[in-house]
Amino acid sequence: MVSSDPFAPARLGPISLRNRIIKAATFEGRTPRRVVTPELIEFHRRFAAGGVGMTTVAYCAVTRAGSTDGHQIVLDNPEVGAGLRALTDAVHAEGAAIAAQIGHAGPVANPVGTKSPALAPSRVFSPLGMRRTTPRPRPRSPRSSTNTRTAPGCCGTRASTPSRCTSGTAIC
Numbered sequence: 001m002v003s004s005d006p007f008a009p010a011r012l013g014p015i016s017l018r019n020r021i022i023k024a025a026t027f028e029g030r031t032p033r034r035v036v037t038p039e040l041i042e043f044h045r046r047f048a049a050g051g052v053g054m055t056t057v058a059y060c061a062v063t064r065a066g067s068t069d070g071h072q073i074v075l076d077n078p079e080v081g082a083g084l085r086a087l088t089d090a091v092h093a094e095g096a097a098i099a100a101q102i103g104h105a106g107p108v109a110n111p112v113g114t115k116s117p118a119l120a121p122s123r124v125f126s127p128l129g130m131r132r133t134t135p136r137p138r139p140r141s142p143r144s145s146t147n148t149r150t151a152p153g154c155c156g157t158r159a160s161t162p163s164r165c166t167s168g169t170a171i172c
Contacts, residue, residue: 010053015097017053025058025101027071034067034074036083041090048094055091057100066104069113075102 003010006020023044030040040057047055061067064074073080091098107120 012054012097015054017097018095019051019053021052021054022099023047023052023055025056027058029071031071031073034064034070034072034077035079036073036087041083041087044087044098045090045094048091048096048098052096054097054099057087057098060100060102062102062104063116064114065109065116065119066106067114068105068108069110070115071113 008019010017010020028040028043030037030043044055044057057073059068060073060075062074063076067074073084088098105118107118107124109116109118111117
């Protein structure tokens with residue numbers, strides 16, 4: 001029988017936790033330059049020292065354009081790796097596991113803070129940027145040719161109008 005005691009050790013997939021108490025991802029306000037800082041390390045180290053089984057680093061953007069503003073760790077920055085290692089080592093030294101909330105803000109990215117255009121699957125209004133997003137470039141389908149137009153927002157089939165699209169998706 002599985003224990004329901006929150007203080008009992010537990011497994012989360014391949015990870016062993018000393019207990020079932022997990023600090024959720026919450027905005028820490030400790031990454032003003034988009035990289036791990038000593039303040040962020042200390043913030044999570046203290047949760048680990050306090051006894052949580054796992055702490056979660058808040059929103060880490062996969063790219064600069066995928067951050068909501070200029071205050072999240074950006075994972076495609078080569079300077080981030082060493083800081084993430086130091087953060088992980090500090091939390092592990094206190095006996096806890098660590099996780100990260102990873103995402104891409106899409107149309108709610110703020111171009112003023114990111115210094116990059118908001119990016120989305122299609123051109124939509126970005127309430128934070130107060131302008132339309134930049135559509136993500138679509139790879140050319142090997143089935144399409146220069147003489148065939150793809151319907152806007154379509155799947156890349158050879159349909160010239162949404163009604164003739166063969167993908168069956170709602171946006172075609």
